Amino acid sequence: MSRVVVIGAGLAGLVAANRLASAGVGVTLLTKGIGGLQLSQGTIDVLGYAPDRVTNPVLTLSAIASARPGHPYAAIGAAGVHTGIEYLKQLLPDLLVGDAEANYQLPTAVGAIRPTCLVQPSMVAGHLKDGAKVAVVGLRRLKDFHPALVAENLARTTLPDGGRLVARPVSVDVPARDAEVDSSGLTYARAFDDPAFRARFAAALKPLLGDGETVGLPAVLGLKDRTAWSDLADKLGHPVFEIPLPPPSVPGMRLNEALMASAKAAGVRVVNGTRAVSVRVEDGVVKGVTVATAGADREFTADAFVLAAGGFESGALALDSYGTVTETLFGLPLAGLDAGPLVHGDYWGPEQPLFSVGVRVAGDMRVLDGNGAVVHPNLYAAGGIIGGSSRWAEKSGDGIAVGSAVVAADSILEVLA
Amino acid sequence: MRKLAVDVVVIGGGSTGAGVVRDVAMRGYSTVLVERADLGQGTTGRFHGLLHSGGRYVVSDPLSATECAQENAILTRIQSQAIETTGGYFVTGPDDDPAFADKFLEGAKATGVPAREISVAEALRNEPRLNRRILRAIEVEDGTVDGWQLVWGAANSAKAYGAQVLTYHRVTKIDTADGQVTAVHCTDLKSGEDVLIECGFVLNCAGPWAGQIAAMAGAHPVDVIPGRGIMIAMNHRLVNRVVNRCIYPADGDILVPVHTVSIIGTTDVKVDDPDDLAIEHAEVQQMLDAGEVLIPGFRSSRALHAWAGARPLIKDSRVSSSDTRHMSRGMAVIDHTTRDGLDGMLTIGGGKLTTYRLMAEHIVDAMCEKLGEKRPCRTADEAIPGSESGKNYVVTHRLEEREHDRLDDQIICECELMSRRMFTDALASQPKGTFDDLRRQLRLGMGPCQGGFCSMRATGIALESGHIDIERATGLLRLFLKNRWIGLWPILYGDQVRQTALDNWIFQGTLDVEHLPQPESEVAL
Numbered sequence: 001m002s003r004v005v006v007i008g009a010g011l012a013g014l015v016a017a018n019r020l021a022s023a024g025v026g027v028t029l030l031t032k033g034i035g036g037l038q039l040s041q042g043t044i045d046v047l048g049y050a051p052d053r054v055t056n057p058v059l060t061l062s063a064i065a066s067a068r069p070g071h072p073y074a075a076i077g078a079a080g081v082h083t084g085i086e087y088l089k090q091l092l093p094d095l096l097v098g099d100a101e102a103n104y105q106l107p108t109a110v111g112a113i114r115p116t117c118l119v120q121p122s123m124v125a126g127h128l129k130d131g132a133k134v135a136v137v138g139l140r141r142l143k144d145f146h147p148a149l150v151a152e153n154l155a156r157t158t159l160p161d162g163g164r165l166v167a168r169p170v171s172v173d174v175p176a177r178d179a180e181v182d183s184s185g186l187t188y189a190r191a192f193d194d195p196a197f198r199a200r201f202a203a204a205l206k207p208l209l210g211d212g213e214t215v216g217l218p219a220v221l222g223l224k225d226r227t228a229w230s231d232l233a234d235k236l237g238h239p240v241f242e243i244p245l246p247p248p249s250v251p252g253m254r255l256n257e258a259l260m261a262s263a264k265a266a267g268v269r270v271v272n273g274t275r276a277v278s279v280r281v282e283d284g285v286v287k288g289v290t291v292a293t294a295g296a297d298r299e300f301t302a303d304a305f306v307l308a309a310g311g312f313e314s315g316a317l318a319l320d321s322y323g324t325v326t327e328t329l330f331g332l333p334l335a336g337l338d339a340g341p342l343v344h345g346d347y348w349g350p351e352q353p354l355f356s357v358g359v360r361v362a363g364d365m366r367v368l369d370g371n372g373a374v375v376h377p378n379l380y381a382a383g384g385i386i387g388g389s390s391r392w393a394e395k396s397g398d399g400i401a402v403g404s405a406v407v408a409a410d411s412i413l414e415v416l417a
Numbered sequence: 418m419r420k421l422a423v424d425v426v427v428i429g430g431g432s433t434g435a436g437v438v439r440d441v442a443m444r445g446y447s448t449v450l451v452e453r454a455d456l457g458q459g460t461t462g463r464f465h466g467l468l469h470s471g472g473r474y475v476v477s478d479p480l481s482a483t484e485c486a487q488e489n490a491i492l493t494r495i496q497s498q499a500i501e502t503t504g505g506y507f508v509t510g511p512d513d514d515p516a517f518a519d520k521f522l523e524g525a526k527a528t529g530v531p532a533r534e535i536s537v538a539e540a541l542r543n544e545p546r547l548n549r550r551i552l553r554a555i556e557v558e559d560g561t562v563d564g565w566q567l568v569w570g571a572a573n574s575a576k577a578y579g580a581q582v583l584t585y586h587r588v589t590k591i592d593t594a595d596g597q598v599t600a601v602h603c604t605d606l607k608s609g610e611d612v613l614i615e616c617g618f619v620l621n622c623a624g625p626w627a628g629q630i631a632a633m634a635g636a637h638p639v640d641v642i643p644g645r646g647i648m649i650a651m652n653h654r655l656v657n658r659v660v661n662r663c664i665y666p667a668d669g670d671i672l673v674p675v676h677t678v679s680i681i682g683t684t685d686v687k688v689d690d691p692d693d694l695a696i697e698h699a700e701v702q703q704m705l706d707a708g709e710v711l712i713p714g715f716r717s718s719r720a721l722h723a724w725a726g727a728r729p730l731i732k733d734s735r736v737s738s739s740d741t742r743h744m745s746r747g748m749a750v751i752d753h754t755t756r757d758g759l760d761g762m763l764t765i766g767g768g769k770l771t772t773y774r775l776m777a778e779h780i781v782d783a784m785c786e787k788l789g790e791k792r793p794c795r796t797a798d799e800a801i802p803g804s805e806s807g808k809n810y811v812v813t814h815r816l817e818e819r820e821h822d823r824l825d826d827q828i829i830c831e832c833e834l835m836s837r838r839m840f841t842d843a844l845a846s847q848p849k850g851t852f853d854d855l856r857r858q859l860r861l862g863m864g865p866c867q868g869g870f871c872s873m874r875a876t877g878i879a880l881e882s883g884h885i886d887i888e889r890a891t892g893l894l895r896l897f898l899k900n901r902w903i904g905l906w907p908i909l910y911g912d913q914v915r916q917t918a919l920d921n922w923i924f925q926g927t928l929d930v931e932h933l934p935q936p937e938s939e940v941a942l
């Protein structure tokens with residue numbers, strides 16, 4: 001028996017499992033599949049909009065924490081987020097750069113400029129300054145990246161700190177696999193792991209680049225080879241940056257694989273393909289979680305449990321056809337249900353209240369009921385299951401995940417000690 | 418100002434107008450169709466996709482039943498590519514009166530609607546998701562039809578006979594002189610240009626908007642009472658045949674498999690304005706309950722999209738009984754000569770999509786009679802362009818097409834198997850179209866992800882095509898996402914919530930689409 005069971009292998013679950021295991025506690029990580037990181041942009045957001053564009057995320061989240069007591073950051077606190085961000089950087093020193101006091105402003109695959117906190121080294125050159133000259137390069141066989149859309153929107157955008165840039169689209173046609181016209185980002189990422197492919201690609205692209213141009217490319221510059229992007233930049237003789245794509249996200253896969261590897265190295269027992277279906281609670285204390293596996297259901301017991309199963313996107317929260325929202329494993333009390341209609345018809349209007357529904361947590365990340373009482377003394381929540389924020393609009397989901405994960409882990413360590 | 422001169426102006430680009438302009442053109446008149454939006458954007462595109470066998474009317478309206486049966490056979494032949502011959506069942510639900518099925522069979526015999534009672538066991542074998550507690554099952558020749566394909570097919574046929582089709586042209590004024598219609602004014606909404614069309618005759622086929630058009634010619638008010646019906650598309654084909662409740666026609670009595678989805682319909686609520694059709698929560702719940710009767714577990718199936726259409730019911734006290742000789746069942750022709758002393762205009766209301774060709778025939782007959790000419794209708798004899806082979810639609814056709822071109826072309830919409838070439842060809846033929854205009858022909862964004870993956874691709878490809886600039890491209894993306902949401906939020910539950918969360922994660926989370934440079938004014942068309 002492990003002392004802690006973590007449910008969910010997204011950013012929150014992986015960070016919590018790593019932190020617990022590296023402190024010497026036995027951890028079992030239950031996951032029904034691959035976590036949400038590869039659906040993400042592959043950077044670490046802390047706070048991007050509040051609702052204006054944020055330049056110093058930790059400073060701004062402190063303000064949110066005091067103004068909005070229902071926001072996850074009110075429970076996690078600036079210190080918790082700071083600890084989480086530092087811990088993540090320490091876990092992934094080759095993959096993440098930046099600090100919690102400043103946002104990068106990076107182009108997206110539609111040409112918006114998006115604030116985010118920690119980024120992969122391959123993205124840093126995308127933080128563009130006034131007067132920058134950018135060649136946005138698309139691959140003709142990759143349908144999720146359209147260089148004209150990115151370049152022309154960037155070219156008509158005023159940069160967050162003022163100033164403008166010059167951007168133009170460039171298209172190259174270098175097949176990732178012979179005769180395949182519809183290659184995914186993952187297929188290209190694997191091709192970019194191969195130095196010979198990078199040489200071919202650079203030879204095709206280099207003549208198309210102008211003096212002083214920074215090169216924006218879809219974020220497919222290698223999956224295993226962490227130097228693929230810098231090698232390509234060397235071959236091109238131009239600075240290069242990656243622009244994240246819709247899923248499957250190669251930068252997200254890099255984070256996922258690195259965090260999973262470090263968890264396993266720290267001794268986390270990862271049990272994949274295990275959808276948690278029920279729980280056993282005795283005298284209010286969670287005793288075990290049962291997972292559905294082939295043959296027979298199986299119970300995992302522990303002293304403490306971390307629910308890091310995500311929100312609606314993963315099925316951890318569900319809304320039925322009668323309008324009832326449930327947390328699907330424990331049936332936990334949910335906050336955010338009493339503020340009127342959960343959805344409205346104005347797509348570009350205010351955030352849909354539905355996607356702020358979730359559990360409420362105490363400062364130690366234990367789940368609270370509507371009266372503010374702890375529901376189960378040994379149940380902690382981390383990540384998207386915590387309600388009170390519009391994660392995608394705020395660009396706050398990763399900071400909430402990482403912050404709540406380390407606070408939950410540290411609270412558990414304290415109790416177990 | 419642009420000027421045109423034709424024999425006949427047809428107003429309205431739904432099935433009625435498209436059928437009429439085809440018929441008018443085939444009889445040798447010069448003609449132009451004007452439509453304020455895209456073809457099939459109103460009532461015609463907002464139905465459940467049923468091609469009636471006639472079964473629905475064998476008890477309540479026998480003449481309709483016969484007309485439907487005959488027209489079903491004709492359309493299945495002349496518009497084969499728009500129609501899937503699914504077949505259909507009328508089933509008696511566990512709490513329905515089993516005796517109605519006897520009346521049904523009698524009615525079917527009397528009206529010439531092919532129908533055959535089969536055992537419940539056979540029905541369940543063929544449609545395993547059907548409620549196992551059904552009491553009786555009758556097999557009929559229902560089919561399903563893509564309303565947009567139907568309308569575009571008729572319009573293309575009309576064009577081949579010399580007709581012009583002007584979409585996004587709003588009628589602003591109808592000129593009359595000495596009690597005779599002389600011209601129609603409209604505005605090209607895309608360019609802002611005014612267009613004057615001199616004509617000898619106007620056929621008002623504007624459906625729920627027919628009253629507004631008639632008023633422009635100075636006719637007495639035409640009392641149009643739009644009846645709103647809602648439909649919900651469920652992911653996948655829960656059934657492969659049309660399934661009807663074997664009861665007197667009622668709300669929520671049908672489930673129709675169309676393309677990759679199945680559509681449940683419908684309701685009937687009187688509304689004031691056909692441009693303001695809400696999808697009421699209570700009606701959604703009513704449809705889901707009705708679905709449970711036919712398919713147990715219906716509520717836990719995934720709903721993809723909902724929409725509302727307006728039936729064009731005309732209740733006009735001035736329609737004299739002598740005017741009905743040229744009418745199809747459920748259809749009203751308003752003769753403005755006898756009613757308003759105005760020559761050169763007929764207004765058509767009501768009707769059913771299945772009998773749209775027959776309605777057109779009757780209307781154009783009426784016009785010919787008024788003009789004192791004998792020109793026979795030939796629309797039933799000739800296949801429309803693209804349907805010459807007589808091969809009917811099958812749901813797997815795109816799978817087959819992609820098998821052929823998968824090494825040469827990309828799939829831009831995986832849900833609906835739309836290739837890049839399909840999109841660029843449609844865009845080239847409609848360079849001023851919105852993504853919704855293209856969607857109606859391509860099914861772009863109509864599958865489970867509701868545009869989550871394909872709409873950004875479509876935006877990029879449209880921009881690269883050179884037909885549009887970056888501001889319009891970005892504006893079209895905004896418009897498309899906004900329009901998809903209209904049909905999503907009323908049915909947002911279950912797995913579609915999860916999909917929406919992923920889509921929000923992509924658009925807000927990864928792309929930050931809401932922080933693109935804001936347009937000075939939103940692209941609307």
